[in-house]
Amino acid sequence: MTKLILPFVAILSFLSCNKQNAEGQADFCREGHIYWGGSYAVDGVGWYFAENRSGSWSAKQLKEEELPAVYKTNPSDSLPVIICLKKTDERAPCFCSAPSYFYKIISIQKR
Numbered sequence: 001m002t003k004l005i006l007p008f009v010a011i012l013s014f015l016s017c018n019k020q021n022a023e024g025q026a027d028f029c030r031e032g033h034i035y036w037g038g039s040y041a042v043d044g045v046g047w048y049f050a051e052n053r054s055g056s057w058s059a060k061q062l063k064e065e066e067l068p069a070v071y072k073t074n075p076s077d078s079l080p081v082i083i084c085l086k087k088t089d090e091r092a093p094c095f096c097s098a099p100s101y102f103y104k105i106i107s108i109q110k111r
Contacts, residue, residue: 032051084107088101
C-alpha cells in the first residue's frame with residue numbers, strides 16, 4: 001500500500017508546482033489604455049499602458065518597436081485595450097524619482 005501512496009504523492013506534488021514568470025508568461029493581464037507620452041528626445045516616456053490616469057496611477061512603458069502599428073494610429077488620444085505584460089530588466093528613459101523599466105507585450109487586443 002505504501003508503495004502506491006509514495007508515487008501518487010510525488011506525482012501530485014509535481015503537478016501542483018508551477019513556474020512563475022517563465023519566458024513568455026505574463027506578469028499580469030489588464031484592461032486599460034495605450035497612451036503616447038511624447039518623444040524621449042524631449043523628456044517624454046514614449047508609448048505606455050495605464051489602467052487609468054486618475055488617483056495614484058502608474059505607467060507601464062512599452063518598447064515602441066514591440067507595439068504593433070495598428071495601436072499607434074492616433075497618438076493624441078488613448079486606445080482601449082486588453083493587454084498582458086511582463087516586466088523586463090531593461091531600464092526605460094524616465095526622469096522619475098524611482099527607476100522605470102520597460103514591459104514586454106505578451107498579448108494585446110483592442111477592446
